[in-house]
Amino acid sequence: xxxxxxxxxxxxxxxxxxxxxxxxxxxxxxxxxxxxxxxxxxxxxxxxxxxxxxxxxxxxxxxxxxxxxxxxxxxxxxxxxxxxxxxxxxxxxxxxxxxxxxxxxxxxxxxxxxxxxxxxxxx
Amino acid sequence: xxxxxxxxxxxxxxxxxxxxxxxxxxxxxxxxxxxxxxxxxxxxxxxxxxxxxxxxxxxxxxxxxxxxxxxxxxxxxxxxxxxxxxxxxxxxxxxxxxxxxxxxxxxxxxxxxxxxxxxxxxxxxxxxxxxxxxxxxxxxxxxxxxxxxxxxxxxxxxxxxxxxxxxxxxxxxxxxxxxxxxxxxxxxxxxxxxxxxxxxxxxxxxxxxxxxxxxxxxxxxxxxxxxxxxxxxxxxxxxxxxxxxxxxxxxxxxxxxxxxxxxxxxxxxxxxxxxxxxxxxxxxxxxxxxxxxxxxxxxxxxxxxxxxxxxxxxxxxxxxxxxxxxxxxxxxxxxxxxxxxxxxxxxxxxxxxxxxxxxxxxxxxx
Numbered sequence: 466x467x468x469x470x471x472x473x474x475x476x477x478x479x480x481x482x483x484x485x486x487x488x489x490x491x492x493x494x495x496x497x498x499x500x501x502x503x504x505x506x507x508x509x510x511x512x513x514x515x516x517x518x519x520x521x522x523x524x525x526x527x528x529x530x531x532x533x534x535x536x537x538x539x540x541x542x543x544x545x546x547x548x549x550x551x552x553x554x555x556x557x558x559x560x561x562x563x564x565x566x567x568x569x570x571x572x573x574x575x576x577x578x579x580x581x582x583x584x585x586x587x588x
Numbered sequence: 589x590x591x592x593x594x595x596x597x598x599x600x601x602x603x604x605x606x607x608x609x610x611x612x613x614x615x616x617x618x619x620x621x622x623x624x625x626x627x628x629x630x631x632x633x634x635x636x637x638x639x640x641x642x643x644x645x646x647x648x649x650x651x652x653x654x655x656x657x658x659x660x661x662x663x664x665x666x667x668x669x670x671x672x673x674x675x676x677x678x679x680x681x682x683x684x685x686x687x688x689x690x691x692x693x694x695x696x697x698x699x700x701x702x703x704x705x706x707x708x709x710x711x712x713x714x715x716x717x718x719x720x721x722x723x724x725x726x727x728x729x730x731x732x733x734x735x736x737x738x739x740x741x742x743x744x745x746x747x748x749x750x751x752x753x754x755x756x757x758x759x760x761x762x763x764x765x766x767x768x769x770x771x772x773x774x775x776x777x778x779x780x781x782x783x784x785x786x787x788x789x790x791x792x793x794x795x796x797x798x799x800x801x802x803x804x805x806x807x808x809x810x811x812x813x814x815x816x817x818x819x820x821x822x823x824x825x826x827x828x829x830x831x832x833x834x835x836x837x838x839x840x841x842x843x844x845x846x847x848x849x850x851x852x853x854x855x856x857x858x859x860x861x862x863x864x865x866x867x868x869x870x871x872x873x874x875x876x877x878x879x880x881x882x883x884x885x886x887x888x889x890x891x892x893x894x895x896x897x898x899x900x901x902x903x904x905x906x907x908x909x910x911x912x913x914x915x916x917x918x919x920x921x922x923x924x925x926x927x928x929x930x931x932x933x934x935x936x937x938x939x940x941x942x943x944x945x946x947x948x949x950x951x952x953x954x
Binding site: 489572575576577578 | 641
């Protein structure tokens with residue numbers, strides 16, 4: 466059974482690249498473009514994805530908003546999350562880790578690097 | 589006469605119909621082409637990614653196998669993905685760009701008489717991170733603000749000897765033009781860790797600049813890491829006496845971001861600034877005092893709470909005191925009968941009310 470990864474990213478080109486790269490590594494990829502849609506999707510499913518790539522700047526709820534919601538429900542405690550940030554500011558990184566993210570990448574990024582980080586996280 | 593007017597009317601209506609028809613036709617054709625390009629793009633994406641995964645793709649051959657429209661779409665995709673990707677994928681895209689002749693075309697574009705063509709060339713060169721000599725850049729860009737900004741960004745991206753100075757000089761080529769947002773961002777990125785280039789231009793030429801440009805540069809300067817050079821701070825200190833209150837306020841903001849050290853503070857005459865006739869200047873001064881936060885600054889802020897003639901300024905001073913954990917001034921109960929204690933009491937009570945608005949509880953206002 467393949468590993469399911471949820472990509473929450475509103476930039477179509479980035480989600481295309483990530484989807485292609487991760488599917489090469491036999492991941493099953495689901496893409497959602499809106500923070501609020503992501504929350505509804507996760508709340509409506511019994512089975513969470515095995516990992517999540519989460520953009521910070523999203524329509525609806527932003528990445529930090531989603532992380533705060535995850536904090537209130539222990540169901541999300543074991544969900545590995547890699548943040549995708551376009552800013553790379555120290556404050557953003559610190560806040561991301563404080564809210565429970567496991568790793569982060571800064572745009573522009575290398576899709577191969579994201580794949581390697583995801584592999585390590587899931588090990 | 590009536591016939592003549594009728595003929596003119598018919599000609600006008602006919603002309604409008606012709607223009608409308610042509611516009612509609614062009615719109616339909618463009619819509620069709622855009623739709624076709626989008627379809628091609630979706631077909632090409634997997635193919636392009638498959639090539640990117642190869643260790644040694646034959647880009648020239650791959651590019652040549654595509655139609656003219658497909659190659660146009662490929663070039664668009666290269667531009668889009670170069671902005672978003674790093675690492676080995678980006679390196680592959682650069683090779684594809686070379687195979688597609690994009691780099692050569694971009695360099696040739698710099699010779700064009702058309703500003704838009706030169707701008708497009710500069711954008712491509714920046715995406716490709718391909719350096720060009722300063723002389724050639726200057727020749728291609730000085731005529732227009734957008735090309736100057738694009739050339740400065742190329743210098744920022746490619747670096748090189750004196751790149752910061754040359755790029756800053758290009759951005760500040762005209763002393764009577766505001767910078768665009770892009771140019772302002774470029775100016776900041778060039779100078780953020782070492783603002784020598786910007787400070788040199790400012791101190792040498794700033795007095796001749798338009799006020800709008802000067803304000804923009806002061807804003808950027810305030811966010812840069814500045815060396816503690818007496819010449820710069822003396823020059824900034826002189827701006828505190830500028831005729832324009834906006835410049836005085838912007839200068840205070842620049843000082844504010846440089847910290848509380850005595851080497852900075854000696855250039856700011858707080859007492860004189862607190863009597864500045866412009867409330868905007870005094871507001872900025874209160875922010876500065878809040879940043880410094882020492883006992884003297886707190887005393888000045890407390891003084892401002894009771895004496896500033898402007899409501900907003902008094903509130904700002906009070907909020908600043910609250911934010912830094914200092915108390916509002918208190919009234920001496922033993923003070924004699926005079927208007928002064930009553931005035932102070934009213935101001936402090938008013939400031940306290942502003943800091944502690946009534947909160948609505950579940951049962952109504954508390």
